[in-house]
Amino acid sequence: QSALTQPASVSGSPGLSITISCTGTSSDVGGYNYVSWYQHHPGKAPRVLIYDVSNRPSGVSNRFSGSKSGNTASLTISGLQAEDEAEYYCSSYTSRSIPWVFGGGTKLTVL
Amino acid sequence: EEQLVESGGGLVQPGGSLRLSCAASGFLFHTYWMSWVRQAPGKGLEWVADIKQDGSEKYYVDSVRGRFTISRDNSGNSLYLQVNSLRVEDTALYYCARERRLGVRYFDLWGRGTLVTVSS
Numbered sequence: 258q259s260a261l262t263q264p265a266s267v268s269g270s271p272g273l274s275i276t277i278s279c280t281g282t283s284s285d286v287g288g289y290n291y292v293s294w295y296q297h298h299p300g301k302a303p304r305v306l307i308y309d310v311s312n313r314p315s316g317v318s319n320r321f322s323g324s325k326s327g328n329t330a331s332l333t334i335s336g337l338q339a340e341d342e343a344e345y346y347c348s349s350y351t352s353r354s355i356p357w358v359f360g361g362g363t364k365l366t367v368l
Numbered sequence: 369e370e371q372l373v374e375s376g377g378g379l380v381q382p383g384g385s386l387r388l389s390c391a392a393s394g395f396l397f398h399t400y401w402m403s404w405v406r407q408a409p410g411k412g413l414e415w416v417a418d419i420k421q422d423g424s425e426k427y428y429v430d431s432v433r434g435r436f437t438i439s440r441d442n443s444g445n446s447l448y449l450q451v452n453s454l455r456v457e458d459t460a461l462y463y464c465a466r467e468r469r470l471g472v473r474y475f476d477l478w479g480r481g482t483l484v485t486v487s488s
Contacts, residue, residue: 259412
């Protein structure tokens with residue numbers, strides 16, 4: 258069981274928007290502005306989309322955005338494209354006995 | 369081009385050992401914290417261990433502490449994970465990842481992983 262809770266799957270039609278949630282506790286998501294989001298296509302290296310809740314690394318499309326409220330962070334993908342179909346993971350720095358925790362992943366299907 | 373390439377995975381019996389390697393290129397390896405992250409079949413990502421730039425600090429997830437050892441060779445731009453006393457539940461794709469820590473906290477570079485299968 259993953260430390261952070263994500264929906265197992267989400268789907269959306271091309272051009273529309275979806276939001277993926279990531280729920281933790283006050284020891285991780287709620288306690289730090291260190292939530293990051295990763296896109297993972299099978300067989301490829303994971304790729305960071307969002308860091309520190311809402312920051313986009315250079316080269317990442319502005320269709321990807323992040324936010325946080327309390328113990329829940331969210332990733333929104335707007336203007337869905339076929340290439341967005343992938344697994345998405347959230348992660349947070351944490352004050353627990355380990356420095357990093359991940360969510361269980363969300364499979365995005367573009368209809 | 370910045371790159372991480374893992375190797376050393378394979379099929380091993382329960383109780384066996386492997387040494388996973390991660391070759392870094394295209395960046396100043398010795399200036400970064402580095403991590404190992406794994407993904408068991410059908411499961412999410414799980415952080416396994418990390419190591420400070422000079423190797424003076426190392427941290428592990430509870431399930432591997434005492435069995436796995438993370439190390440690095442800054443002169444050879446390589447990260448290692450010695451995995452001993454392997455269990456079936458250690459079966460996973462093992463990724464190495466670069467940490468960003470200066471005022472931020474995230475993994476900004478990943479490899480494609482090396483597969484460890486523990487089975488009799």
